[in-house]
Amino acid sequence: MPKTILIVDDDVELCALMKDFFAQQGFHTECAYDGHAGLLRALEGKFDLVILDAMLPVLDGFEVLRRLRKQSAIPVIMLTARTAQRDRIEGLDAGADDYLPKPFGPEELAARVRAVLRRLGKAETLRPDVMESGGLKLDARAREVRCLGRPVDLTSVEFDILELLMRASGRIVSRDELAVVLHQRRSTPYERSLDVHISHLRKKLESAQQRNGSSDSERKPLIRTVRGMGYLFSI
Structure with missing residues (x-):
């Protein structure tokens, strides 16, 4: 190609x-x-x-x-x-x-x-195609996400957001960085589409954890909001 x-x-x-x-x-x-x-x-x-x-x-x-x-x-x-x-x-x-x-x-x-x-x-060659954390596995080449072995159905934008957060390896990712996934130049307080995608992604990951039998005590939010700074994938 x-x-x-x-x-x-x-x-x-x-x-x-x-x-x-x-x-x-x-x-x-x-x-x-x-x-x-x-x-x-x-x-x-x-x-x-x-x-x-x-x-x-x-x-x-x-x-x-x-x-x-x-x-x-x-x-x-x-x-x-x-x-x-x-x-x-x-x-x-x-x-x-x-x-x-x-x-x-x-x-x-x-x-x-x-x-x-x-x-x-x-x-x-040093950039991993597959990342795993907290029972979640993301395959960048196959564009596939699994939770404890079971597939998680994500939209293309949700997948890109999750990949960016997981690659950050515990670093806070700013809203402006994530806005690029949505092909925006810069996020604004009035731009809510990013929040909607993050909300849907969180719900799908939480639902996947529930389907796989994780108890409330075992489940932790995989995507955290850091007020005024951005989002953090909990590793």
């Missing part, structure tokens, strides 16, 4: 050229032409890598990267016409995996893309 790349650059002609070139290299590419649109697209979760220009309208590339890194570990290669060392340092400190000054040769960019994806592939 071809890797999918998001190109975020306001140079429409350059985007078209890169898209054609990467298609010849066996990649699928999509484009966004300003920082805000690029950030939203990058957070969709369907891309394997982002090529991000530093000088973007609406939201510059450095700010896009800083916001992206709060919510995603997707690999990013930054492009810029600015060659000052401080700009390269700023990009790398913001979380870029690689940094390429303009103008550049498409072959070099493609080589850097392949190198970053190779490094990612090695790291992914």
Whole structure:
């Protein structure tokens, strides 16, 4: 299956050229032409890598990267016409995996893309597909959840929320992090859809515990609300 790349650059002609070139290299590419649109697209979760220009309208590339890194570990290669060392340092400190000054040769960019994806592939081998805690087992590859061996029927969004909470390994996950699962830019006090999904997920997990014969004393809430901070999966 071809890797999918998001190109975020306001140079429409350059985007078209890169898209054609990467298609010849066996990649699928999509484009966004300003920082805000690029950030939203990058957070969709369907891309394997982002090529991000530093000088973007609406939201510059450095700010896009800083916001992206709060919510995603997707690999990013930054492009810029600015060659000052401080700009390269700023990009790398913001979380870029690689940094390429303009103008550049498409072959070099493609080589850097392949190198970053190779490094990612090695790291992914260390990322567990199966997680277990408190009688709950989540298989990320099969997208399956079981409680004491019995399947738990979750919606796609509920599964994604549970996976994010379990991968956090006891860390509090903010509402903004979880809002990404709902393809929102940022949660607000008036946005209740996240609360609804969390409520449904809790009820399904509690029901699964009851069906499997857990007593009231044995059952504990698997998802805790930490007021003013977010949610915590109880390990």
